[in-house]
Amino acid sequence: MSGAGKLKPSSLVVSAGRPRDRGQALNAPLVPASNFILGDEPVYSREDGTATWAAFEDAVGALEHGRAISFSSGMAAVAAVFEQVPAGGRVVLPDDCYQGVVRLALEGEQKARWRVTRLPTEDTPAWVAAAGEADLLWLETPSNPQLILADLDAIAAVPRRQGALLAVDNTFATPLNQRPLERGADISLHSATKYLGGHSDLLAGVVAVGDDELYGRLFAARQCNGATPGTLEAWLSLRGMRTLAVRLERAQANAARIAAFLEGHPDVVDTRYPGLESHPQHELARRQLDGYGAIVSFVLADATAADRLCESVRLIHHATSLGSVESTLERRGVHAGQGHLPPGLIRLSVGIEDADDLCADLAQALSTT
Numbered sequence: 001m002s003g004a005g006k007l008k009p010s011s012l013v014v015s016a017g018r019p020r021d022r023g024q025a026l027n028a029p030l031v032p033a034s035n036f037i038l039g040d041e042p043v044y045s046r047e048d049g050t051a052t053w054a055a056f057e058d059a060v061g062a063l064e065h066g067r068a069i070s071f072s073s074g075m076a077a078v079a080a081v082f083e084q085v086p087a088g089g090r091v092v093l094p095d096d097c098y099q100g101v102v103r104l105a106l107e108g109e110q111k112a113r114w115r116v117t118r119l120p121t122e123d124t125p126a127w128v129a130a131a132g133e134a135d136l137l138w139l140e141t142p143s144n145p146q147l148i149l150a151d152l153d154a155i156a157a158v159p160r161r162q163g164a165l166l167a168v169d170n171t172f173a174t175p176l177n178q179r180p181l182e183r184g185a186d187i188s189l190h191s192a193t194k195y196l197g198g199h200s201d202l203l204a205g206v207v208a209v210g211d212d213e214l215y216g217r218l219f220a221a222r223q224c225n226g227a228t229p230g231t232l233e234a235w236l237s238l239r240g241m242r243t244l245a246v247r248l249e250r251a252q253a254n255a256a257r258i259a260a261f262l263e264g265h266p267d268v269v270d271t272r273y274p275g276l277e278s279h280p281q282h283e284l285a286r287r288q289l290d291g292y293g294a295i296v297s298f299v300l301a302d303a304t305a306a307d308r309l310c311e312s313v314r315l316i317h318h319a320t321s322l323g324s325v326e327s328t329l330e331r332r333g334v335h336a337g338q339g340h341l342p343p344g345l346i347r348l349s350v351g352i353e354d355a356d357d358l359c360a361d362l363a364q365a366l367s368t369t
């Protein structure tokens with residue numbers, strides 16, 4: 001699209017990936033196809049993709065300033081990246097990280113596929129020291145669920161060994177708040193299930209890369225493993241993305257209000273939100289993010305109090321996952337592999353409801369703990 005490079009992200013998110021020719025529908029077509037008439041590409045959708053996937057990929061690629069490949073879920077995208085690690089290679093993973101990624105990494109280590117080192121997300125010198133020796137540096141920033149930041153500029157500046165990859169799980173920030181490829185990462189990855197889709201009604205994943213050779217390898221991984229997105233899921237992911245900028249703007253404004261409310265509440269032991277001045281990395285957040293996101297994590301006295309709050313909310317839903325229009329919360333310690341968390345830690349994904357109503361709901365739920 002002409003002039004697309006000059007557009008701001010909130011324009012790109014609306015315009016990228018749209019048909020441009022006269023007489024075409026404004027929206028990319030929903031193409032439910034496995035195969036095509038022979039004689040030209042595409043031939044078979046697992047091998048060549050479809051116009052529906054391509055439209056979603058074009059939009060993500062435009063936002064991330066790279067080329068994107070869509071997958072059946074965020075974890076399918078993660079698996080395609082991990083597959084790039086050479087046999088016996090070294091994977092470096094943050095202490096605070098999406099539990100599915102931790103599981104995939106540790107199971108691969110058990111099968112002697114690779115070796116795993118864990119580092120604290122915020123320990124930049126440790127990441128800098130590891131960067132020269134790793135085959136895959138996996139960063140998640142802000143992290144799930146503790147909202148810790150990794151210093152992307154500092155870590156990406158370290159020369160990596162030949163073929164080594166720096167991957168950033170950009171799910172929490174979205175491409176509107178953070179573009180890792182611009183900061184020197186090789187891969188930016190999303191669970192499109194979350195903010196891109198934005199309505200808790202699909203599973204999808206996507207990776208964006210700057211390098212053509214890496215693009216080819218990840219595309220080949222999808223061809224081989226068959227972790228292709230569903231047609232409707234890819235279409236809905238793009239449909240969801242069209243409103244990402246306004247959804248995020250509202251959700252972030254709500255999150256800032258709620259974080260301030262929680263920080264001032266006597267029953268809340270700790271409130272974690274990158275936009276709070278009390279966040280230990282607030283300065284880095286200001287430098288690295290274009291917005292502070294819409295996840296707020298907070299800690300109650302113990303697991304019992306947290307469980308009671310989760311059972312008492314009326315507007316907010318007691319449910320896992322995040323990034324949707326409706327607010328959801330859960331106590332994260334209930335999940336396997338999350339033993340490092342304070343038992344009373346609750347992750348709240350702030351939606352686009354009215355901020356007064358959300359604060360009132362939290363106030364009444366806190367009064368039951």
Ligand SMILES: *Cc1c(COP(=O)(O)O)cnc(C)c1O
Pocket residue numbers: 073074075076098100140144169171172191192193194203204205
């Ligand atoms: C949900 C999530 C994933 C996994 O995505 P799925 O679509 O559930 O497979 C990966 N990373 C982060 C940060 C997530 O929140």
